[in-house]
Amino acid sequence: MAEAVDQIFVAAKHWLVSLAPEAWQPWVSVLLSIAALMVVFGTLFAVTTVLERKGLGRIQNRFGPNRVGPFGILQPLADGIKALVKEDIVPRVADRVVHFLAPVVMIIPPFLALAVLPFGRNMTFVEFDAAILFFFAVGASMELAVFMAGWSSRNKYSLLGAMRAIAQMISYEIPLILSSVSVIMIVGSLSPGEIVAAQAGYTNGLPNWHLLTPWGIAGFVLFMIAATAESNRSPFDLPEGESEIVAGYYIEYSGFKFALFFLGEYLGLFAVSGLGITLFLGGWHAPFAFLGFLPSWFWFFAKLFALISVFIWVRGTLPRLRQDQLMNFAWKFMLPMALVNLVAAAVWHFMAPLPVVARWVAVSLIVAGPYVMLGRELMVRKNLSKRTYRFAE
Protein backbone atom coordinates (compact mmCIF):
# COMPACT_ATOMS: atom_id res chain seq x y z
CA MET A 1 0.00 0.00 0.00
CA ALA A 2 2.72 2.45 1.06
CA GLU A 3 4.69 1.35 -2.00
CA ALA A 4 1.73 2.08 -4.29
CA VAL A 5 1.17 5.56 -2.81
CA ASP A 6 4.87 6.27 -3.06
CA GLN A 7 4.95 5.44 -6.78
CA ILE A 8 1.48 6.79 -7.61
CA PHE A 9 2.72 9.54 -9.95
CA VAL A 10 5.23 7.27 -11.69
CA ALA A 11 2.51 4.65 -12.23
CA ALA A 12 0.05 7.27 -13.46
CA LYS A 13 2.56 8.52 -16.01
CA HIS A 14 3.32 4.99 -17.24
CA TRP A 15 -0.41 4.34 -17.62
CA LEU A 16 -1.01 7.59 -19.53
CA VAL A 17 1.96 6.95 -21.82
CA SER A 18 0.77 3.39 -22.53
CA LEU A 19 -2.54 4.82 -23.82
CA ALA A 20 -0.74 6.60 -26.67
CA PRO A 21 0.22 4.83 -29.93
CA GLU A 22 3.65 3.16 -29.94
CA ALA A 23 5.39 5.75 -32.15
CA TRP A 24 4.23 8.73 -30.09
CA GLN A 25 5.17 7.34 -26.70
CA PRO A 26 8.54 9.10 -26.25
CA TRP A 27 6.96 12.45 -27.18
CA VAL A 28 3.94 11.91 -24.93
CA SER A 29 6.30 11.02 -22.07
CA VAL A 30 8.31 14.22 -22.55
CA LEU A 31 5.19 16.39 -22.85
CA LEU A 32 3.68 14.85 -19.72
CA SER A 33 6.86 15.59 -17.77
CA ILE A 34 6.90 19.21 -18.94
CA ALA A 35 3.19 19.65 -18.12
CA ALA A 36 3.65 18.14 -14.66
CA LEU A 37 6.65 20.39 -13.94
CA MET A 38 4.82 23.54 -15.00
CA VAL A 39 1.57 22.72 -13.20
CA VAL A 40 3.18 21.63 -9.92
CA PHE A 41 5.56 24.57 -9.63
CA GLY A 42 3.04 27.06 -10.99
CA THR A 43 0.66 26.01 -8.23
CA LEU A 44 3.46 26.08 -5.69
CA PHE A 45 4.23 29.65 -6.82
CA ALA A 46 0.61 30.67 -6.16
CA VAL A 47 0.59 29.02 -2.74
CA THR A 48 3.94 30.57 -1.82
CA THR A 49 2.86 34.13 -2.69
CA VAL A 50 -0.10 33.87 -0.34
CA LEU A 51 2.02 32.16 2.32
CA GLU A 52 4.63 34.89 2.06
CA ARG A 53 2.13 37.75 2.28
CA LYS A 54 0.31 36.14 5.17
CA GLY A 55 3.58 35.28 6.95
CA LEU A 56 5.01 38.76 6.50
CA GLY A 57 1.71 40.21 7.69
CA ARG A 58 1.88 38.11 10.84
CA ILE A 59 5.50 39.14 11.49
CA GLN A 60 4.65 42.82 10.95
CA ASN A 61 1.54 42.60 13.15
CA ARG A 62 -1.05 43.14 10.41
CA PHE A 63 -3.55 40.91 8.60
CA GLY A 64 -2.18 40.45 5.11
CA PRO A 65 -4.57 39.53 2.26
CA ASN A 66 -7.91 38.42 3.73
CA ARG A 67 -10.59 39.57 1.26
CA VAL A 68 -10.60 37.02 -1.59
CA GLY A 69 -11.99 33.66 -0.55
CA PRO A 70 -11.75 32.15 2.94
CA PHE A 71 -8.73 33.66 4.78
CA GLY A 72 -7.63 35.22 1.49
CA ILE A 73 -6.37 31.98 -0.01
CA LEU A 74 -7.84 32.78 -3.44
CA GLN A 75 -5.70 35.95 -3.61
CA PRO A 76 -3.24 34.52 -6.22
CA LEU A 77 -6.18 33.83 -8.55
CA ALA A 78 -7.29 37.46 -8.28
CA ASP A 79 -3.70 38.63 -8.76
CA GLY A 80 -3.33 36.45 -11.85
CA ILE A 81 -6.52 37.79 -13.43
CA LYS A 82 -5.46 41.34 -12.61
CA ALA A 83 -2.04 40.80 -14.21
CA LEU A 84 -3.64 39.31 -17.33
CA VAL A 85 -6.15 42.12 -17.94
CA LYS A 86 -3.77 44.99 -17.20
CA GLU A 87 -2.45 47.05 -20.07
CA ASP A 88 1.05 46.08 -21.17
CA ILE A 89 2.98 49.35 -21.20
CA VAL A 90 6.28 49.46 -23.08
CA PRO A 91 8.32 52.68 -22.84
CA ARG A 92 8.56 54.54 -26.16
CA VAL A 93 12.37 54.54 -26.17
CA ALA A 94 12.70 50.96 -24.95
CA ASP A 95 14.39 48.35 -27.08
CA ARG A 96 11.22 46.47 -27.98
CA VAL A 97 12.67 43.07 -28.93
CA VAL A 98 15.00 42.74 -25.95
CA HIS A 99 12.35 44.20 -23.65
CA PHE A 100 9.95 41.48 -24.79
CA LEU A 101 12.51 38.66 -24.62
CA ALA A 102 13.83 39.40 -21.10
CA PRO A 103 10.89 37.96 -19.10
CA VAL A 104 10.82 34.93 -21.41
CA VAL A 105 14.53 34.27 -20.89
CA MET A 106 13.99 34.82 -17.16
CA ILE A 107 11.66 31.86 -16.59
CA ILE A 108 13.40 29.26 -18.78
CA PRO A 109 16.53 28.62 -16.61
CA PRO A 110 14.67 27.85 -13.34
CA PHE A 111 12.38 25.36 -15.09
CA LEU A 112 15.42 23.66 -16.66
CA ALA A 113 17.14 23.57 -13.28
CA LEU A 114 14.07 22.09 -11.56
CA ALA A 115 13.91 19.30 -14.15
CA VAL A 116 17.09 17.59 -12.86
CA LEU A 117 16.15 17.45 -9.16
CA PRO A 118 14.85 14.20 -7.63
CA PHE A 119 11.39 14.92 -6.14
CA GLY A 120 10.88 11.40 -4.88
CA ARG A 121 11.86 7.79 -5.44
CA ASN A 122 12.15 7.32 -9.26
CA MET A 123 10.81 10.85 -9.68
CA THR A 124 13.51 12.77 -11.56
CA PHE A 125 12.33 14.25 -14.85
CA VAL A 126 15.73 14.18 -16.55
CA GLU A 127 18.44 11.94 -15.15
CA PHE A 128 22.05 12.16 -16.22
CA ASP A 129 25.55 12.09 -14.84
CA ALA A 130 26.53 15.76 -14.67
CA ALA A 131 23.18 17.15 -13.46
CA ILE A 132 24.63 19.39 -10.70
CA LEU A 133 26.95 20.99 -13.26
CA PHE A 134 23.94 21.51 -15.51
CA PHE A 135 22.06 23.11 -12.60
CA PHE A 136 24.78 25.71 -12.05
CA ALA A 137 25.24 26.28 -15.78
CA VAL A 138 21.60 27.21 -16.35
CA GLY A 139 21.52 29.14 -13.08
CA ALA A 140 24.34 31.33 -14.37
CA SER A 141 22.34 32.27 -17.47
CA MET A 142 19.70 34.05 -15.36
CA GLU A 143 22.08 36.99 -15.02
CA LEU A 144 21.75 37.62 -18.73
CA ALA A 145 17.96 37.91 -18.45
CA VAL A 146 18.39 40.43 -15.65
CA PHE A 147 20.77 42.44 -17.80
CA MET A 148 18.42 42.31 -20.79
CA ALA A 149 15.54 43.61 -18.66
CA GLY A 150 17.57 46.36 -17.04
CA TRP A 151 19.25 47.59 -20.20
CA SER A 152 16.34 47.44 -22.64
CA SER A 153 14.07 49.57 -20.42
CA ARG A 154 16.26 52.67 -20.98
CA ASN A 155 15.72 53.75 -17.41
CA LYS A 156 18.59 54.69 -15.11
CA TYR A 157 16.97 52.96 -12.13
CA SER A 158 16.43 49.74 -14.01
CA LEU A 159 20.02 49.74 -15.29
CA LEU A 160 21.32 50.43 -11.77
CA GLY A 161 19.17 47.60 -10.46
CA ALA A 162 20.45 45.23 -13.13
CA MET A 163 24.07 46.17 -12.38
CA ARG A 164 23.51 45.57 -8.67
CA ALA A 165 21.76 42.26 -9.32
CA ILE A 166 24.48 40.99 -11.64
CA ALA A 167 27.33 42.02 -9.32
CA GLN A 168 25.55 40.31 -6.43
CA MET A 169 24.69 37.14 -8.35
CA ILE A 170 28.24 36.71 -9.66
CA SER A 171 29.77 37.31 -6.22
CA TYR A 172 27.51 34.89 -4.37
CA GLU A 173 27.64 32.22 -7.06
CA ILE A 174 31.18 31.36 -5.95
CA PRO A 175 30.34 30.49 -2.30
CA LEU A 176 27.18 28.75 -3.52
CA ILE A 177 29.16 26.45 -5.82
CA LEU A 178 32.04 25.98 -3.37
CA SER A 179 29.72 24.96 -0.52
CA SER A 180 28.08 22.45 -2.87
CA VAL A 181 31.47 21.13 -3.98
CA SER A 182 32.14 19.80 -0.45
CA VAL A 183 29.13 17.49 -0.81
CA ILE A 184 30.11 16.49 -4.36
CA MET A 185 33.61 15.74 -3.09
CA ILE A 186 32.38 13.49 -0.26
CA VAL A 187 29.87 11.61 -2.42
CA GLY A 188 32.16 11.50 -5.45
CA SER A 189 29.38 12.13 -7.93
CA LEU A 190 27.67 14.99 -9.76
CA SER A 191 24.41 13.09 -10.04
CA PRO A 192 21.61 14.20 -7.63
CA GLY A 193 20.29 10.63 -7.55
CA GLU A 194 23.58 9.31 -6.21
CA ILE A 195 23.92 12.19 -3.73
CA VAL A 196 20.47 11.36 -2.33
CA ALA A 197 21.30 7.64 -2.27
CA ALA A 198 24.47 8.40 -0.28
CA GLN A 199 22.29 9.96 2.46
CA ALA A 200 20.01 6.94 2.86
CA GLY A 201 19.82 4.94 6.08
CA TYR A 202 19.96 5.83 9.77
CA THR A 203 22.62 5.53 12.49
CA ASN A 204 21.54 5.63 16.15
CA GLY A 205 18.08 6.78 15.09
CA LEU A 206 19.42 9.82 13.23
CA PRO A 207 19.44 10.06 9.43
CA ASN A 208 22.74 9.98 7.52
CA TRP A 209 22.15 13.44 6.10
CA HIS A 210 25.09 15.65 5.27
CA LEU A 211 23.51 18.30 7.49
CA LEU A 212 24.38 16.19 10.53
CA THR A 213 28.14 16.47 10.04
CA PRO A 214 30.23 19.48 11.15
CA TRP A 215 31.20 20.43 7.59
CA GLY A 216 27.62 19.81 6.52
CA ILE A 217 26.20 22.31 9.02
CA ALA A 218 28.71 24.98 7.96
CA GLY A 219 28.16 24.14 4.30
CA PHE A 220 24.38 24.31 4.64
CA VAL A 221 24.48 27.71 6.37
CA LEU A 222 26.83 29.06 3.69
CA PHE A 223 24.63 27.54 1.00
CA MET A 224 21.46 29.11 2.42
CA ILE A 225 23.06 32.58 2.72
CA ALA A 226 24.38 32.38 -0.83
CA ALA A 227 21.01 31.06 -2.05
CA THR A 228 19.23 34.04 -0.46
CA ALA A 229 21.59 36.42 -2.23
CA GLU A 230 21.35 34.48 -5.48
CA SER A 231 17.56 34.76 -5.54
CA ASN A 232 17.75 38.50 -4.66
CA ARG A 233 15.73 38.14 -1.48
CA SER A 234 15.89 40.24 1.64
CA PRO A 235 18.34 40.97 3.32
CA PHE A 236 20.09 40.88 -0.06
CA ASP A 237 17.31 42.63 -2.02
CA LEU A 238 19.38 45.64 -3.03
CA PRO A 239 18.58 45.09 -6.72
CA GLU A 240 14.96 45.92 -5.87
CA GLY A 241 15.63 48.42 -3.09
CA GLU A 242 12.27 50.23 -3.17
CA SER A 243 13.56 53.17 -1.17
CA GLU A 244 16.58 53.72 -3.44
CA ILE A 245 15.90 52.61 -7.02
CA VAL A 246 12.11 52.14 -7.00
CA ALA A 247 11.90 48.52 -8.22
CA GLY A 248 15.20 47.65 -9.84
CA TYR A 249 15.48 45.96 -13.19
CA TYR A 250 11.76 45.30 -13.74
CA ILE A 251 10.64 48.86 -13.06
CA GLU A 252 9.36 49.35 -16.63
CA TYR A 253 7.41 46.10 -16.79
CA SER A 254 3.69 45.95 -16.24
CA GLY A 255 0.90 43.45 -16.42
CA PHE A 256 1.78 39.84 -17.08
CA LYS A 257 5.42 40.51 -17.94
CA PHE A 258 5.89 41.77 -14.39
CA ALA A 259 4.17 38.61 -13.12
CA LEU A 260 6.63 36.55 -15.19
CA PHE A 261 9.58 38.19 -13.40
CA PHE A 262 7.91 37.42 -10.12
CA LEU A 263 7.38 33.82 -11.26
CA GLY A 264 11.00 33.51 -12.41
CA GLU A 265 12.30 34.75 -9.07
CA TYR A 266 10.16 32.32 -7.07
CA LEU A 267 10.99 29.41 -9.38
CA GLY A 268 14.67 30.21 -8.85
CA LEU A 269 14.03 30.10 -5.11
CA PHE A 270 12.32 26.69 -5.43
CA ALA A 271 15.16 25.35 -7.57
CA VAL A 272 17.92 26.46 -5.23
CA SER A 273 15.97 25.22 -2.17
CA GLY A 274 15.48 21.89 -3.94
CA LEU A 275 19.21 21.70 -4.56
CA GLY A 276 19.86 22.45 -0.87
CA ILE A 277 17.48 19.64 0.10
CA THR A 278 19.19 17.26 -2.31
CA LEU A 279 22.70 18.15 -1.17
CA PHE A 280 22.30 18.54 2.59
CA LEU A 281 18.84 17.48 3.78
CA GLY A 282 18.78 13.93 2.44
CA GLY A 283 16.57 14.60 -0.61
CA TRP A 284 13.32 12.68 -0.38
CA HIS A 285 14.37 10.49 2.57
CA ALA A 286 12.28 10.62 5.76
CA PRO A 287 13.98 12.24 8.77
CA PHE A 288 13.34 9.20 11.01
CA ALA A 289 13.00 5.52 10.18
CA PHE A 290 9.52 5.21 11.74
CA LEU A 291 8.23 7.98 9.44
CA GLY A 292 9.30 6.03 6.35
CA PHE A 293 5.71 4.95 5.66
CA LEU A 294 4.91 8.41 4.29
CA PRO A 295 5.59 8.71 0.54
CA SER A 296 8.96 10.05 -0.64
CA TRP A 297 7.47 12.99 -2.61
CA PHE A 298 5.69 14.13 0.55
CA TRP A 299 9.03 14.50 2.32
CA PHE A 300 10.60 16.46 -0.52
CA PHE A 301 7.78 18.98 -0.63
CA ALA A 302 7.57 19.15 3.17
CA LYS A 303 11.25 20.09 3.29
CA LEU A 304 10.72 22.56 0.44
CA PHE A 305 7.95 24.30 2.39
CA ALA A 306 10.12 24.32 5.51
CA LEU A 307 12.96 26.03 3.62
CA ILE A 308 10.57 28.53 2.00
CA SER A 309 9.21 29.36 5.46
CA VAL A 310 12.77 30.03 6.62
CA PHE A 311 13.27 32.38 3.66
CA ILE A 312 10.03 34.23 4.51
CA TRP A 313 11.01 34.42 8.18
CA VAL A 314 14.43 35.85 7.29
CA ARG A 315 12.79 38.38 4.96
CA GLY A 316 10.48 39.53 7.71
CA THR A 317 13.28 39.79 10.26
CA LEU A 318 16.45 41.26 8.79
CA PRO A 319 17.01 44.77 7.40
CA ARG A 320 18.58 45.33 3.99
CA LEU A 321 22.36 45.41 3.68
CA ARG A 322 24.36 48.22 2.11
CA GLN A 323 26.20 47.63 -1.18
CA ASP A 324 29.71 47.69 0.34
CA GLN A 325 28.61 45.44 3.22
CA LEU A 326 27.19 43.01 0.68
CA MET A 327 30.44 42.80 -1.29
CA ASN A 328 32.67 42.66 1.79
CA PHE A 329 30.55 39.87 3.21
CA ALA A 330 30.79 37.85 -0.01
CA TRP A 331 34.51 38.17 -0.63
CA LYS A 332 35.97 38.53 2.88
CA PHE A 333 33.76 36.12 4.79
CA MET A 334 31.75 33.75 2.57
CA LEU A 335 34.56 32.86 0.16
CA PRO A 336 37.24 32.07 2.80
CA MET A 337 34.71 30.12 4.89
CA ALA A 338 33.62 28.09 1.86
CA LEU A 339 37.28 27.23 1.13
CA VAL A 340 37.88 26.29 4.79
CA ASN A 341 34.77 24.13 4.68
CA LEU A 342 36.16 22.34 1.63
CA VAL A 343 39.32 21.47 3.63
CA ALA A 344 37.15 20.39 6.57
CA ALA A 345 35.16 18.04 4.33
CA ALA A 346 38.42 16.53 3.00
CA VAL A 347 39.73 16.00 6.55
CA TRP A 348 36.40 14.37 7.49
CA HIS A 349 36.78 12.01 4.55
CA PHE A 350 40.34 10.97 5.40
CA MET A 351 39.62 10.55 9.14
CA ALA A 352 37.03 7.85 8.36
CA PRO A 353 38.91 5.01 10.15
CA LEU A 354 39.12 7.03 13.41
CA PRO A 355 36.32 7.06 16.02
CA VAL A 356 33.36 9.37 15.39
CA VAL A 357 34.11 11.64 18.38
CA ALA A 358 37.64 12.37 17.14
CA ARG A 359 36.30 13.19 13.68
CA TRP A 360 33.68 15.52 15.09
CA VAL A 361 36.12 17.38 17.36
CA ALA A 362 38.82 17.80 14.69
CA VAL A 363 36.51 18.92 11.88
CA SER A 364 34.50 21.21 14.16
CA LEU A 365 37.74 22.91 15.21
CA ILE A 366 38.79 23.36 11.58
CA VAL A 367 35.47 25.10 10.82
CA ALA A 368 34.99 27.03 14.09
CA GLY A 369 38.57 28.37 14.41
CA PRO A 370 38.60 30.36 11.15
CA TYR A 371 34.97 31.40 11.76
CA VAL A 372 35.83 33.08 15.06
CA MET A 373 39.11 34.53 13.79
CA LEU A 374 37.56 35.88 10.56
CA GLY A 375 34.76 37.50 12.52
CA ARG A 376 37.18 39.13 14.95
CA GLU A 377 39.49 40.27 12.16
CA LEU A 378 36.69 41.89 10.15
CA MET A 379 35.36 43.69 13.24
CA VAL A 380 38.72 45.30 14.10
CA ARG A 381 38.83 49.08 13.44
CA LYS A 382 35.05 49.19 12.92
CA ASN A 383 34.57 50.84 16.34
CA LEU A 384 31.14 49.32 16.71
CA SER A 385 29.19 50.56 19.70
CA LYS A 386 25.62 51.01 20.75
CA ARG A 387 23.82 53.41 18.45
CA THR A 388 22.29 56.52 19.96
CA TYR A 389 19.29 58.23 18.45
CA ARG A 390 19.19 61.98 18.99
CA PHE A 391 15.46 62.46 18.66
CA ALA A 392 14.10 59.09 19.66
CA GLU A 393 15.43 58.61 23.18
Added chain:
Amino acid sequence: MTAGFVVIALLTIAAGVAAMSLRHLIHCSLALVAAFIGLAAAYLHLGAQFVGFAQVLVYVGAVSILVVFAILLTRGGEDRSERLFSGSWVAGIATAVAVLGVLVWAVSRSAAVRREVSEPAEVTVRQIGDLLMTRFVLPLEVIGLLLTAALIGAVIIAMHEREGRK
Protein backbone atom coordinates in the same frame (compact mmCIF):
# COMPACT_ATOMS: atom_id res chain seq x y z
CA MET B 1 24.90 14.23 -40.24
CA THR B 2 21.59 14.18 -38.44
CA ALA B 3 18.66 16.58 -38.50
CA GLY B 4 19.52 17.72 -34.98
CA PHE B 5 23.03 18.70 -36.01
CA VAL B 6 21.73 20.62 -39.05
CA VAL B 7 19.31 22.62 -36.91
CA ILE B 8 21.96 23.41 -34.26
CA ALA B 9 24.55 24.35 -36.90
CA LEU B 10 22.16 26.61 -38.81
CA LEU B 11 21.06 28.40 -35.63
CA THR B 12 24.65 28.86 -34.50
CA ILE B 13 25.72 30.23 -37.87
CA ALA B 14 22.69 32.53 -38.01
CA ALA B 15 23.51 33.86 -34.53
CA GLY B 16 27.13 34.36 -35.54
CA VAL B 17 26.13 36.30 -38.66
CA ALA B 18 23.75 38.40 -36.56
CA ALA B 19 26.58 39.09 -34.09
CA MET B 20 28.65 40.51 -36.94
CA SER B 21 25.98 42.42 -38.82
CA LEU B 22 23.63 43.97 -36.23
CA ARG B 23 24.05 47.72 -35.79
CA HIS B 24 23.81 47.98 -32.03
CA LEU B 25 26.72 46.65 -30.00
CA ILE B 26 24.54 45.24 -27.21
CA HIS B 27 22.41 43.39 -29.78
CA CYS B 28 25.61 42.00 -31.27
CA SER B 29 26.75 40.70 -27.89
CA LEU B 30 23.35 39.13 -27.21
CA ALA B 31 23.52 37.41 -30.63
CA LEU B 32 27.01 36.24 -29.69
CA VAL B 33 25.53 34.64 -26.55
CA ALA B 34 23.04 32.81 -28.78
CA ALA B 35 26.00 31.52 -30.80
CA PHE B 36 27.69 30.35 -27.56
CA ILE B 37 24.52 28.45 -26.63
CA GLY B 38 24.49 26.91 -30.11
CA LEU B 39 28.09 25.74 -29.64
CA ALA B 40 27.18 24.24 -26.26
CA ALA B 41 24.28 22.42 -27.91
CA ALA B 42 26.70 21.09 -30.55
CA TYR B 43 29.02 19.75 -27.82
CA LEU B 44 26.07 18.10 -26.08
CA HIS B 45 24.96 16.63 -29.40
CA LEU B 46 28.41 15.02 -29.69
CA GLY B 47 28.01 13.52 -26.20
CA ALA B 48 30.56 15.81 -24.52
CA GLN B 49 28.52 16.76 -21.44
CA PHE B 50 31.31 18.34 -19.45
CA VAL B 51 32.49 20.64 -22.27
CA GLY B 52 28.90 21.56 -23.12
CA PHE B 53 27.95 22.58 -19.59
CA ALA B 54 31.30 24.28 -18.98
CA GLN B 55 30.65 26.26 -22.18
CA VAL B 56 27.30 27.46 -20.81
CA LEU B 57 28.70 28.16 -17.33
CA VAL B 58 31.76 30.09 -18.52
CA TYR B 59 30.68 31.74 -21.76
CA VAL B 60 26.94 32.33 -21.28
CA GLY B 61 27.22 32.96 -17.54
CA ALA B 62 30.46 34.94 -17.24
CA VAL B 63 32.08 36.01 -20.52
CA SER B 64 28.85 37.48 -21.90
CA ILE B 65 28.42 39.57 -18.74
CA LEU B 66 32.03 40.73 -19.08
CA VAL B 67 31.36 41.75 -22.69
CA VAL B 68 28.20 43.75 -21.95
CA PHE B 69 29.79 45.43 -18.92
CA ALA B 70 32.78 46.41 -21.04
CA ILE B 71 30.47 47.91 -23.68
CA LEU B 72 28.39 49.79 -21.13
CA LEU B 73 31.41 51.13 -19.25
CA THR B 74 33.25 52.35 -22.34
CA ARG B 75 31.10 53.67 -25.17
CA GLY B 76 27.68 53.41 -23.61
CA GLY B 77 26.56 51.27 -26.52
CA GLU B 78 24.81 54.29 -28.02
CA ASP B 79 27.10 55.00 -30.94
CA ARG B 80 25.13 54.28 -34.10
CA SER B 81 26.95 56.59 -36.50
CA GLU B 82 29.52 54.09 -37.76
CA ARG B 83 29.00 52.24 -41.03
CA LEU B 84 28.36 48.51 -40.97
CA PHE B 85 31.38 47.68 -43.14
CA SER B 86 34.79 49.08 -42.32
CA GLY B 87 36.79 50.80 -45.04
CA SER B 88 39.25 47.91 -45.39
CA TRP B 89 36.72 45.15 -46.01
CA VAL B 90 38.51 43.93 -49.16
CA ALA B 91 41.74 43.37 -47.22
CA GLY B 92 39.78 41.79 -44.39
CA ILE B 93 38.09 39.24 -46.64
CA ALA B 94 41.38 38.49 -48.37
CA THR B 95 43.07 37.85 -45.02
CA ALA B 96 40.21 35.62 -43.87
CA VAL B 97 40.32 33.56 -47.09
CA ALA B 98 44.10 33.24 -46.84
CA VAL B 99 43.93 32.03 -43.23
CA LEU B 100 41.17 29.56 -44.13
CA GLY B 101 43.27 28.26 -47.03
CA VAL B 102 46.33 27.72 -44.83
CA LEU B 103 44.26 25.96 -42.18
CA VAL B 104 42.55 23.66 -44.71
CA TRP B 105 45.92 22.84 -46.26
CA ALA B 106 47.49 22.10 -42.86
CA VAL B 107 44.58 20.00 -41.62
CA SER B 108 44.28 17.96 -44.81
CA ARG B 109 48.01 17.11 -44.69
CA SER B 110 48.12 16.23 -40.99
CA ALA B 111 48.41 12.63 -39.81
CA ALA B 112 45.27 12.94 -37.71
CA VAL B 113 43.03 12.93 -40.79
CA ARG B 114 44.50 9.73 -42.25
CA ARG B 115 44.27 7.77 -39.01
CA GLU B 116 41.47 5.24 -38.71
CA VAL B 117 38.59 6.78 -36.77
CA SER B 118 37.76 4.45 -33.90
CA GLU B 119 34.36 4.42 -32.24
CA PRO B 120 34.62 7.08 -29.51
CA ALA B 121 34.15 5.72 -26.00
CA GLU B 122 31.49 7.18 -23.72
CA VAL B 123 33.41 9.68 -21.57
CA THR B 124 31.80 10.50 -18.24
CA VAL B 125 32.43 13.57 -16.13
CA ARG B 126 33.86 11.26 -13.46
CA GLN B 127 36.63 10.10 -15.83
CA ILE B 128 37.50 13.70 -16.71
CA GLY B 129 37.68 14.55 -13.00
CA ASP B 130 39.87 11.53 -12.26
CA LEU B 131 42.28 12.43 -15.06
CA LEU B 132 42.43 16.09 -13.98
CA MET B 133 43.40 15.00 -10.46
CA THR B 134 45.98 12.37 -11.52
CA ARG B 135 47.64 12.62 -14.93
CA PHE B 136 46.90 16.26 -15.70
CA VAL B 137 47.27 17.67 -12.21
CA LEU B 138 50.30 19.81 -13.13
CA PRO B 139 48.59 21.68 -16.01
CA LEU B 140 45.57 22.20 -13.76
CA GLU B 141 47.72 23.71 -11.01
CA VAL B 142 49.59 25.90 -13.50
CA ILE B 143 46.29 27.27 -14.86
CA GLY B 144 45.10 27.84 -11.29
CA LEU B 145 48.28 29.78 -10.49
CA LEU B 146 47.91 31.87 -13.66
CA LEU B 147 44.31 32.75 -12.84
CA THR B 148 45.22 33.64 -9.26
CA ALA B 149 47.97 35.93 -10.54
CA ALA B 150 45.48 37.58 -12.92
CA LEU B 151 43.00 38.05 -10.06
CA ILE B 152 45.61 39.65 -7.78
CA GLY B 153 46.75 41.86 -10.64
CA ALA B 154 43.20 43.04 -11.26
CA VAL B 155 42.74 43.86 -7.57
CA ILE B 156 46.02 45.82 -7.50
CA ILE B 157 45.00 47.83 -10.58
CA ALA B 158 41.58 48.57 -9.08
CA MET B 159 42.95 49.52 -5.64
CA HIS B 160 42.94 53.16 -4.56
CA GLU B 161 46.38 54.76 -4.53
CA ARG B 162 47.21 56.24 -1.15
CA GLU B 163 47.42 60.01 -1.19
CA GLY B 164 51.01 60.26 0.05
CA ARG B 165 52.49 57.84 -2.46
CA LYS B 166 52.16 59.98 -5.58
